[in-house]
Ligand SMILES: Nc1nc2c(ncn2[C@@H]2O[C@H](COP(=O)(O)OP(=O)(O)OP(=O)(O)O)[C@@H](O)[C@H]2O)c(=O)[nH]1
């Protein structure tokens with residue numbers, strides 16, 4: 001006898017899109033399917049319609065909507081997922097017309113983040129993003145709220161809160177923002193300490209599922225969860241790594257990016273994404289076997305610019321080169337390294353590229369400081385690690401490793 005405990009049937013979903021020609025509708029729908037599967041749905045069909053813009057009231061044209069309704073009825077569909085953001089009006093009208101739950105791409109992504117959030121900070125960030133997205137959508141829905149009783153798009157910490165009134169939600173948003181601000185302060189303190197200890201940080205960013213966590217694990221044995229799933233990582237993880245030239249750096253793994261990342265999510269995750277802003281070097285990891293790879297690199301670059309990282313050195317890491325390289329990629333990409341985080345090839349080149357690109361922060365020099373300059377000797381002693389020192393006739397001789405800026409200040413004493 002077979003016995004299944006708590007076995008839930010996957011929700012059956014239809015994905016709908018309006019093809020306005022603004023972006024590649026097919027590849028966007030394929031990605032939406034992956035997102036839906038990640039959230040636990042089974043995709044039963046696709047409906048797309050070419051239009052100049054989505055219908056203001058119904059999203060699709062009324063004819064296509066009727067077809068969709070028939071499909072939903074014939075296939076016992078639980079949820080319809082739109083590939084763009086729906087206005088509150090569109091969502092309500094579609095639900096009324098179709099008789100099934102209707103959610104949009106943003107709600108789906110927020111839902112996956114809610115499933116994935118582990119740390120306290122991650123959970124607070126997702127809840128904040130959900131509440132901010134849902135708040136304007138509660139207008140005039142009144143009694144309908146109780147319909148949001150489970151399934152994709154309704155999970156996460158925000159779930160029970162949805163039933164309360166807007167004032168309550170606004171208060172909750174304020175509380176969350178305050179708590180997150182506290183956590184951000186603590187994070188900033190840790191960053192300041194790292195800067196004081198002069199540990200340079202290198203941040204791994206890139207499109208979701210590119211292999212960032214796998215790379216982190218291969219380089220540092222960090223044991224970060226790496227999965228063939230979208231948004232496996234939400235919380236940044238930092239691990240120490242020693243470069244071939246002996247320098248110690250801090251490597252940081254971060255949440256993956258995706259095209260048209262919900263704005264509220266970028267806002268909410270700003271403090272964790274700001275790890276990228278504090279870093280000395282950025283590794284933009286991409287899946288070089290994916291035909292969409294050039295687009296993924298671009299999305300990441302744009303988001304980095306939005307976060308204020310423009311001008312920082314970036315190494316484009318073409319990952320998964322154990323698989324055939326996508327023909328969509330140009331032959332030559334500047335400042336790029338080909339690797340496989342899985343089988344380890346190219347990692348030496350990557351470490352060398354990191355060494356070469358990271359500006360040196362410490363150097364070993366020999367100095368002869370005249371006894372008349374007591375403050376120079378004191379400053380060098382305070383900062384540096386002394387390998388050898390001698391009191392000579394013409395001054396204090398130091399064989400010392402110190403900060404390059406400090407050495408520069410007393411350059412005249414270098415011998
Ligand atoms: N063939 C191949 N697969 C890889 C390689 N690197 C990672 N993968 C696979 O790609 C999938 C995603 O890897 P992750 O390391 O979780 O990707 P990520 O970029 O951290 O993803 P998110 O945290 O979801 O943004 C996993 O199934 C990995 O095993 C590689 O070099 N070659």
Ligand SMILES: [Mg+2]
Pocket residue numbers: 212213214225226232233254
């Ligand atoms: Mg990851």
